[in-house]
Amino acid sequence: MKKFWHAHNRDLTHALTAHASGKASRFAKRPLAVMLIAVGAVAFVPAVHANVFDPLLKVLLPFYNPVATPKADSTPDTAATTDTHADTATHADTATHDEEAVLAVPDTGDDAFDTLNTDAPQAAPKHAFSDTAHPDVPAILLSDTLVAGDTLPMLDTPDLYALLDAEFAADRGDVERALTIYKAESFKDNATSVFERALSLSIEFEQPADSLAFATAWQDANPEHIPAWFYVTHLALKAGEYNQAASMISMILHYDPRADLGQILNGIIPTNPDDKRALLYALQDLGQNNASISVLRAGILMGLNEYDAARLHVNQALSLEPKNLAFITLKLDILRASNRMDELWTYLHKMRKQLPKEKDLYLYEIRYLIEKGELSRAWTLLAQANKNTNDPDIRLLSGLVGLDSARYVDAISVLEPLLEHPTLASQAHYYMGIGYERLGDIQNARRHxxxxxxxxxxxxxxxxxxxxxxxxxxxxxxxxxxxxxxxELESYAPDSYILQAEIYLSQGDKAHAKDLLTIANRDYPNDDRLLYASFKLLEDELEPEDKRQAIAKLLEIDEFNPDYQLADAKFRLSQDSYDKDALEIAERISNISFDDPEYDSQRQLDALLALANAALANQQYDTVIDYLQAPYDVMPTLDVGIVLLRAYQGLGDTQMVTSLLADLQTRFGVGQANSTDSQIY
Structure with a gap:
């Protein structure tokens, strides 16, 4: 059974486990062409005249069987039994009409299809979701959504037009309609691919309980489909239905006591202690000789800080699969969490001797040494790992540790072989460039x-x-x-424009800088980073109205960005130093705590400067000093020093003016001899 599971269901299992770890399913929005191929093996098309597409349809849709198109005034029953040997004259009279019927897209209720279908014969929809139309579909999964128009299913297999309708709905964001259609179609014969598509959408867009209800209903209708047992088990665990999960696991283990349950159990340990104990209780009588179950128990017990019991279960798993790296790593984690460090290193070194080519057994200790700052020991162990594993990732990490421990020549040497590695060559060039730069070899650094x-x-x-x-x-x-x-890399075009404008400005060429940034913002009108950088670089050159428009555009793109909010506050305070809202914004930004993710030291200083300038304009000199004296003492800047100097001049504090002016002259080489001149700057 293990081979069957891996050979036939690897893709969807990966999707399920990827979703469990927070990743988006790769089944979520596959291209329509791929979807057609995926469902083609189980889908049927409505009856059409035999034509040049029949051979292709038979390849894509193995069950395809062309039959005559029903006439516009025929009932569905008579259409299905149309006599293919009817009078030739009758066919001649209706040939044009029949061709139009073949080409017409069935009415799905979509406006785009309605436009195409104005002259097509309409029939009452046969696929409304109701207990009568789909007696095998659980009522909880049904809705009033219509699938497609007058289609002719064969052997009760999935309807191609219905599947197209569902896929179009999913692509348009109408996930509810897509799921309703897909779920109903999945209960037909030979509809495994449709079920998998429906389940992947359900996992991405519905709650685990809803996905579980669908998967359970489908598995009940298809009890021999073994992969569905795994899907239901995983979803039951995700939804917290531990008794149902235990029942499914019991069924799987009855079929194969050594079944690999790793993929469906990975990442499903609950975070709540009560839920952990409930899951542990549900599993108590299961899989005493199943490694996956033992590891799950060990993981739960570790989360409950019951390390001794966790070690017993992980040892049980290792007795069954002694070379399983995931199990080995879990045991190491349990030993580390229980502070059994001597036992941890003894076991790790023992396993490294048994599995000398497994890089993860080296990386476990190497990462620990790096965390502790023991780079010399990490470098020595990396040299051993390089020799035994010849692994490119180990070699790259060696280069990084070499650079961090000032072994520049050794780091360059260990990285050089990676220049021939197709995926790591670029990173090797980068870190070799750093090595040469630190050695002062600018030519080689630039080359890399x-x-x-x-x-x-x-x-x-x-x-x-x-x-x-x-x-x-x-x-x-x-x-x-x-x-x-x-x-070469258009995604970095805005950054390149900004850097080039900075070069022009450093050369005093403001005209070129302004022209370049005008072109850049025209080419990338919605790149707020570019617009903000342009605003900052040219702020002194812009007219007030231009500033107002730029700030308005920035806030339109991201109204919660603190940089844009501060730019708005500074501009408004420059127009009205008593603007209450602007003062509150600047005050709030200046008070962002250093441990806040939004904290930025330069932004905080800019906010304090904005507040100080407003206070200076209002002749509140003591307030200016309160805002800026401490920042200047910690990290002196010319802008802060000038505003402080003006505040002390306003107070008539000659001693502080003289002292501060001397400091500014020493640090920044600016100032004039007459320190009493209030217009000195």
């Missing part, structure tokens, strides 16, 4: 950075290349690098 293509590293690598060229005053090469970046 320029060959980085991995999406996580490419922007940083090309930015470093630009920096190298700018350090050499090679402006043309720097701009050429950014142009190539957006040509």
């Amino acid at each position: 950075y320029e060959q980085v293509t991995h999406y996580e590293n490419v922007l940083d690598a090309r930015t470093k290349v630009v920096g190298f060229y700018l350090a050499e005053n090679n402006i043309d090469a720097a701009i050429a690098t950014l142009t190539r970046l957006r040509d």
Whole structure:
């Protein structure tokens, strides 16, 4: 049975377990062409004249059997028994009408289909979801939705037009209609593929209890379909129906006591202690010799902090499958959670001797050493792992540890073989570039950075290349690098425009910067990062109305972004320093705690500056000092220092003015001799 499960149901099982871990099912929105092939083996088309498509339909739909099209005024029963040897003249008289009927799309109630179907003969829909139309479908799964128009099912198999209608509905976001159709069609003969499609949609869009109700009903109607036992078991566990799950597991184990239940049990341990105990109780009489059940018990008991009992069960699983890495890792986790570190290392080293090529047995200890900051020991163990496993991931990690422990030459050496690896070459170039850069070898660093293509590293690598060229005053090469970046990777085009504009501004070429950013925002009108960066770079050059429009657009895209809210508050305070709402926004942003995910030190400083400028405009000099003196003491900046200086000038505090001015001159090389001049800046 184990082989049957893996050979015939790997895809949907993966979808089920992927959903259990929070991943989107890959069955959710497959392309229509793929869907047609998937359901083709079990679907039927309405009766049509034999035509040039018959051979193709027979390939895609093995049960396809062309029959004559019913006449417009025929009842469904007489249409199904149309005499194919009818008088030739009759066929000639109705040929044109019949061709129109063949080409017409059945009325599904969809407006698009209605437009196409204005002249097509209409018949009463035969597939309304009711107990009469579908006596085998549980009433709980039925609704008033219509499937398709006048179609002619054969041998009670799934209707192709109904399935098309369902797939179109799913693509349009009408999931309720799609599920209603798919569920009903899945209860016909030879409808396994339809059931799997319906179940994948149900798992993604419905509650576990609803998916379980559907899967249970289908499994009851198809008791010999073994994979359905697994689907129902998994869904019962997800829905918290532990007794039903235990019953299904018992049935599976009766069929195969050693069945691999790992995939349906993975990721279903509940978080609530009471639910954990309820599941443990439901499993108490099951699978004493089944490794998967033993591991599930061990995982539950570990979550309940009952480590001794958990060790007993994981040892039971290991006695059945001693080389199962997942079981070995669980035992290591249990030993670590129970603080049995000596026993953990003894067991780990023993298993590493037995399985010397298993990289995970090295990584377990290596990650522990890295967490503890013991990089030298991690480097030594990585060298051993490289020798025994020859694994590219181990080699990449070795390079990273080498860089972090200042072994730059060794790191470059260990990474070099990865330049020939198809998927890791880009990362190897990136980290080798870092190694050469830290060695001061800029030419080799640039050579490697320029060959980085991995999406996580490419922007940083090309930015470093630009920096190298700018350090050499090679402006043309720097701009050429950014142009190539957006040509090769359009997703980074906004970033390349921003960097290029910064280069122009650093050269004092504001006209080129403004023209470039105008073009960039025209090409990417909904990229708020680009718009915000453009606003920040050109803020001093923009007219008030242009600022207002830019901020309005930013808030339209993301009204909850604190950067955009602060930009709005600063602009409003520049127009009215008493704007109460703007002051509240700036105050709230300035008070964001450092442990808040939205905390940003520069944004906090900008908010304090906005508040201080408003207070300065209102001659509230003590308030300005309260806002800015501490930030200046911690991290002096020119902007903060200038506002502080003006506040002390307003208070007439000559001593503080003289002291602060001297500090600004020392730090930033600015200022004038006459410190009493209130217009000094």
